[in-house]
Amino acid sequence: KQVVESEPHPLVLVLQEQLEVQKVEQEKIKEDIRNLSEGQEHVLKNQEDISSKLNAILAHLAKNP
Structure with missing residues (x-):
């Protein structure tokens, strides 16, 4: 028997395209x-940093009321 190369079914092409779109979207999400x-x-x-600065200010105020 001779195997005839045939074009992929149109649905396969649609699914491949959708899969590519999903891959691109997934990379963007990542x-x-x-x-x-x-x-x-x-x-x-x-x-x-803010907490550290606030603690320093409070400590200074506590020493110098």
Whole structure:
């Protein structure tokens, strides 16, 4: 028997295209999550800095009423 190369079924082409779109969207979501995580780390560092400064101010005020 001779195997005849045939074009993929149109549904297969549609599914492949949808899968590619999903992959792109998933990569964008991963990047967004990385950015959010980095932003959250920045916020936490700022909170720690502010807390440290506030504690220094309060300690100074307690010594010098």
